[in-house]
Amino acid sequence: MKNKRYSIKDIAAANGVSVTTVSFVLNGKAQEKKISEAVTNKILKYAKKINYKPNHTAQSLRTGKSKIIVFMVEDISNYFFAKLARIMEDIAYKKGYKVLFCSHENNDEKSIDLIDLFKDTQIDGYIIIPSPGIKSKIEELIEEGIPVILFDRYFPELDTNYVVVNNKEASYNATRHLIDNKFKNIGFILTDVEQTQMIDRLEGYKEAIFEAGLEENIIKISRQDIHLTDGAKKSSIQGFLEKTPDLDALYFATNYLALSGLKVLNENFPDYINKLGIITFDDLDFFEIYRPSISAVSQPFTEIAQTLMSLMLSLLKNDIKSSPITQIKLKTNLIIRSSSHRDN
Amino acid sequence: MKNKRYSIKDIAAANGVSVTTVSFVLNGKAQEKKISEAVTNKILKYAKKINYKPNHTAQSLRTGKSKIIVFMVEDISNYFFAKLARIMEDIAYKKGYKVLFCSHENNDEKSIDLIDLFKDTQIDGYIIIPSPGIKSKIEELIEEGIPVILFDRYFPELDTNYVVVNNKEASYNATRHLIDNKFKNIGFILTDVEQTQMIDRLEGYKEAIFEAGLEENIIKISRQDIHLTDGAKKSSIQGFLEKTPDLDALYFATNYLALSGLKVLNENFPDYINKLGIITFDDLDFFEIYRPSISAVSQPFTEIAQTLMSLMLSLLKNDIKSSPITQIKLKTNLIIRSSSHRDN
DNA sequence: AATATTAAGTAAATCGATTTAGTAAACATA
DNA sequence: TATGTTTACTAAATCGATTTACTTAATATT
Secondary structure (H helix, E strand, O other): OOOOOOOHHHHHHHHOOOHHHHHHHHOOOOOOOOOOHHHHHHHHHHHHHOOOOOOHHHHHHHHOOOOEEEEEEOOOOOHHHHHHHHHHHHHHHHOOOEEEEEEOOOOHHHHHHHHHHHHHOOOOEEEEOOOOOOHHHHHHHHHOOOOEEEEOOOOOOOOOEEEEEOHHHHHHHHHHHHHHOOOOOEEEEEEOOOOHHHHHHHHHHHHHHHHOOOOOEEEEEOHHHHHOOHHHHHHHHHHHHHHOOOOOEEEEOOHHHHHHHHHHHHHHOOOHHHHOEEEEEOOOHHHOOOOOOOEEEEOOHHHHHHHHHHHHHHHHHOOOOOOOOOEEEEOOEEEOOHHHOOOO | OOOOOOOHHHHHHHHOOOHHHHHHHHOOOOOOOOOOHHHHHHHHHHHHHOOOOOOHHHHHHHHOOOOEEEEEEOOOOOHHHHHHHHHHHHHHHHOOOEEEEEEOOOOHHHHHHHHHHHHHOOOOEEEEOOOOOOHHHHHHHHHOOOOEEEEOOOOOOOOOEEEEEOHHHHHHHHHHHHHHOOOOOEEEEEEOOOOHHHHHHHHHHHHHHHHOOOOOEEEEEOHHHHHOOHHHHHHHHHHHHHHOOOOOEEEEOOHHHHHHHHHHHHHHOOOHHHHOEEEEEOOOHHHHOOOOOOEEEEOOHHHHHHHHHHHHHHHHHOOOOOOOOOEEEEOOEEEOOHHHOOOO
């Protein structure tokens, strides 16, 4: 039962032909290369019999293609990214690709380390949520002729492929929704990163607030605090809530901010939570069963994953030089639940 | 700025030495192979100057080692697995390994397909949550001399490395805790898979119930339903709850069962939820902020991930034949929150 | 001075594929 | 019959490392 690994050489020897012939046959080039049907069938049959699997590493070395793509996100354990990863995995494997996931925590140094690390390995393509300061690293990849797709956020000055959602519009609508429900003092909680997704969400909020003649209440949580302790995040939010106790609604820019926010509210202002209007960017499973159930801007997982993968696959298939730059903005979904609804 | 990739050959040519010498130097074998310090330094300096990175694929082909390990779970988007993945990723990258994550949804066919797929690629080691029927596939891997570690569950008849938690004891304690809080009619909700983790959790429950002279109430959710629709899961649980409205506590065997259960309760028995004792295996972020906050058996992520990785690294370092079989059972933590507490 | 040892390196095989540039025989054409 | 084409296949180079088995010159030993 010792499963010796067979090579193309073994097949050649066993059938009295050259490795060239075997390679042609196994790559479906028999006709093109004028290999007789008799020989073709013999080889095919034998390969099947011994359950031959080509050595991927050798193929990779020779062809320069690894059939591996990298999917780099902020934190793979975050629901949003994990969910995307799950879907992308399925699509990729079906198409004969493997996916390497990794997390950079929005830290430039870590991003760069990871990308450098991957440069040793043949990587056929990159799907990247960029951390704020890696524009030149992304340019470097592109210059090397490797397919790159940014997503979630992008660099406006850089002409790259990207897939994002309509952050500004979605944010405007979410804020508008609170306003329509008679909330007058709406706090927007975001992080201090200067990246497109945040900026656009902030702009959407501002626009809606301005249009309604209301006052802005912006809470910026320091980026450093985000990935360090949960405590730091909480205490920032708590500090803010204590200073502005007249807020009647909170709008969180991401799901992890909402989680921290809910914790703070729960621990310190348990009664407040039911009167407050609450809405957040990124839907979570449990927002549906929380009480009050939490309204959320939901990003279309499946659509994002499919768009990313099909764009990547087309970049991989066609010559990168001849491929047009593709920039896609997908629509989000505002899911209205009880936390943002008011009857009066 | 065209970043041509340098090879060992380029270094050799530029320095008037052979590739052999370069290889020796770059692999730290200069002294052992009696390469003069002058030449050694010249090569090292040049390699650094051009930022030489060895071609990983070529190394892999020659050495038979890929520095890639596979981490195969039920569903990478599940919080428990995603969290583990995040930690393992960090450890692995620090040690020069990359991790390929994949999900089999406890489906044997899918598991086998995935393993076969990986066989083409050089994979140095596998960390696997086994689906029920892949014992022989696991044996196959082991016979080929590839390091394999099972975790979360295992095959009792198979003498392999594994890392699990003390399911039975934890389950006993969780049930005991409900009993101590005067709950008398405790329902245990689990899936119908016949795998060690489930069986042990069931046994722990039974033992505690028997010891207290109470009656068993076991709800088995069909495995097929689990990964299909959320609806199916919910309707099973709902059906059960309607049939036995006299339950005063629920104990869920996994976090996804608890999520479905809470949904059902919320939609159909909103008042019931506060009187009910609730406890679940696997802690989730939001169980802490749910109201009532949900008690849970918490698995030690960091410890599990570290144990898995350090075991794997030691298997990879030492000769697999001389390595002893290691079987580790880690301790869980019972986190008591308001959902399982009763004052009377 | 003859031999043994060490120092400092290199040529070439190898891993397992793909691919280019052939060749020999069979057949067709003028 | 001589030449051109086509068929059916193969030798050898190549991808970029690692590693074994030398080689040559210098130094040490008896």
